[in-house]
Amino acid sequence: MRLAVISDIHGNSLALAAVLADIRAEGADAIVCLGDNVSGPLDPAGAAEMLMGLGCVAVAGNHDRWIFGDTPDLIDRFAVSRLSPAHQLWLSGLPATQVLDGEVFLCHGTPTSDEMPWLDNFYTGRRTELPDEATVAAHADGLDFPVLLCGHTHIARCVRLKDGRLIVNPGAVGLQVIIGSPDARYALLDRREGQWSVSLRTVPYDHAGAADQAARNGFAQWRDVLMHGWDGPEGLF
Template identity: 35%
Template sequence: MRLGVIADVHGNLPALEAVLASLAGLSVDAVVNLGDCASGPLWPAETVRLLRASKMSHVRGNHDRALDAASPEELGASDSFAWRDLDAEARGWLAALPFEIEIGKARCFHASPIDDETYLLDEIDSGRLVAARPQAVEALIGAAGHAVVLCGHSHQPRLLRLANGTVVVNPGSVGNPAYHATEPSIHVSESGAPHARFAVVTMTGAVAVEHHAVAYDWEHAARRAEANGRADWAHALRSGLVPTSR
């Protein structure tokens, strides 16, 4: 089985369109979306419509869950923008997505098996995300024995093979290549490039993983972010880095 893996679209419609076009030429049997579909100052409603129209499986991300709020007043800027752009039916669809699913030999969730905000393949070191120690990853996953574990959330393309043979993959972010976060402590995630990321995992015999970085019109996305008052997003979309002024 060849499985296309996407995550963390964050309302970036042109990036999603470019990724889906690339996947169409890669002979995948199925596609899974690991969540955080809409949050951000770009095209939340249009992105959700495309995701729902596409033949793929989905899990719920922490930002998808946040959009189930009764009002946008207590949400952060990115979630608040998406909440206002989406209608109640679309927000309900996001909130109702499953926490975890299995596809073939793959266990799929947004962040980690314990919750949708704990990094699995990453840890914070000196205010930056770095690759997590294998022992820490093993402790979070447990001994379920899946051939493949798929996660997103950190926006960092990662690949780790554990001692028991389990292959853990983060495809990186389709639509948001860098961000600044304050929880669980202040840190940044930077991919270092503006490309839209995804992965293809082949689960026939030995597990094979292909990480892809797709060019798209990120200048168009950056101008959209600027028009919606988010210069920080515009900088990240153009560079894959957070603004140095932070």
């Protein structure tokens, strides 16, 4: 089985289209999506339409939840203003966690929080770091699945716990921060003879077009990070 894992699209339909083309070329059997699907000053409706068309197993991210809250931020308000009632119905129906085929657990942040990072601490300036094994393993307590998936930090990383369970963050499809590259990220997982392996994929796309979209929509502060991927997340949301 070959499983494609996408996360943190943030309304970037240009990046999503490129990633889905690469997934097709790689011959994935299934796709799963880890949330933060539409909240970005780009093409929320286009991204939602593509994701809905996949019919894939998916969970909600913190921004997917905040869109329907009492105090959505400026980006979330922009996103929801562009979504059709069908898009909003789909988004509001996404669960916080899911399990695929009894083997693959999906969440956005950690199994108990869509706002808490799992495999990286949040940014301190331009630095992030992997927490120690005990801290990472504590979030996986009671989850008897060989593969655990998370997103949220936009940093691609995979680790194995000492008991053999694999935890994977595929990175972000639509918004690269402190990576030093604007290219989209996702992960491919392969199961052969009962063992799972992972490949972290990097996909070039029309990032200049995405930067222009953001600027046209009134969010020029997104231009540099979409163009280059060197900047941090400060001031974007």
